[in-house]
Amino acid sequence: MKIRLYNITYFFTRAFQGIVRNGLMSLAAVIVLASSILVMGCAWALKVNTEHNLEEINEYNKIVVFVEKETQEHTVKLLKEKIEKLDSVESVEWITKDEVLKGLFKQYGDYSDILEMYNADNPCKDELVITYTDPSKVDTIVYHIQHMSEQEETLNSVAKINARKEVAEKIDSIKNVASLILTWLMVLLGVVSVFIIMNTIKLAVAYRSEEIKIMRYVGASAFFVAFPFVLEGIIIGLLSAGIAYGLQYYIYQIFAISILGGIGIIDVLPFSSMWSLLLIAFLAIGVGLGVIGSLISLRKYNKA
Numbered sequence: 001m002k003i004r005l006y007n008i009t010y011f012f013t014r015a016f017q018g019i020v021r022n023g024l025m026s027l028a029a030v031i032v033l034a035s036s037i038l039v040m041g042c043a044w045a046l047k048v049n050t051e052h053n054l055e056e057i058n059e060y061n062k063i064v065v066f067v068e069k070e071t072q073e074h075t076v077k078l079l080k081e082k083i084e085k086l087d088s089v090e091s092v093e094w095i096t097k098d099e100v101l102k103g104l105f106k107q108y109g110d111y112s113d114i115l116e117m118y119n120a121d122n123p124c125k126d127e128l129v130i131t132y133t134d135p136s137k138v139d140t141i142v143y144h145i146q147h148m149s150e151q152e153e154t155l156n157s158v159a160k161i162n163a164r165k166e167v168a169e170k171i172d173s174i175k176n177v178a179s180l181i182l183t184w185l186m187v188l189l190g191v192v193s194v195f196i197i198m199n200t201i202k203l204a205v206a207y208r209s210e211e212i213k214i215m216r217y218v219g220a221s222a223f224f225v226a227f228p229f230v231l232e233g234i235i236i237g238l239l240s241a242g243i244a245y246g247l248q249y250y251i252y253q254i255f256a257i258s259i260l261g262g263i264g265i266i267d268v269l270p271f272s273s274m275w276s277l278l279l280i281a282f283l284a285i286g287v288g289l290g291v292i293g294s295l296i297s298l299r300k301y302n303k304a
Helices: 008-021 023-056 073-084 097-107 109-118 135-148 165-207 209-217 222-262 275-303
Strands: 062-067 089-095 127-132 158-162
Touching: 008 023, 008 222, 023 165, 023 222, 023 275, 062 073, 062 135, 073 089, 073 127, 073 135, 089 097, 127 135, 135 158, 165 275, 222 275
Parallel strands: none
Antiparallel strands: 062 127, 062 158, 089 127
8 A cells, every 4th residue: 555645645644633623632652751751861961971970980701800010021921811711801901000000100190290200210110900791700810810820920920919800890780770670660651642642643533533434435445544643643753752852952061061070070071962862863763653543543443
């Protein structure tokens, strides 16, 4: 069945008439759906910024091996190669003691005068920073590294191992719980939105029930009768998505950029880095929920 066989103006006219005729319910559907999409967008923006800021403390998800000061360079290189071969180890970064000291100068610039005394005799140790893929394998990785320090070719090369397993596990737990809560919130809001749209379309169908019976009696197809209602749901979805996107922009600019962005320890992503993805998602959610609500409300009618 091809839509071009029908007058597209008729479909849009009927859809807009349905929205105007059921003004209060249509307005309620737009408000609820826009609110749902807005909360979903805020939840997603919060999730993205949280993950971005957690990357700033990503060292908690890494194992740091401090190498004994007297260890030869070729021994450190061999130790690094052995660690790279361990299961669940993604990468190993070798940071020399001179690089560690430079990092301290950069981090504590206000106290650089105090650190100057260490230029001649660097007290820092070489570090091997290990990135792993499976947090459950941390203990195993640490055990193998300790065993390496007992082997002849890398004997006594490891001074200390800092795994920070407990902190990493807590960070992962926070991320998982937050993600679960936000996901369920989005699902709940989606169900509420579909329910509101469904009732709006049902009212429109009930209002035009006699007209629909006559149209079916004279041979109008199910598509011809039902499509204006589906189009009505799509229009409600598009209106809701547009309103939600505009509100999302202002809320993000005022709350996230102006307020949270002023806190030095929080790095807020600019809206320009996510606007396109948000716009596509808002339109897809709005239209998708509008169509779903319309189809559910018409299901009983289509079976008749």
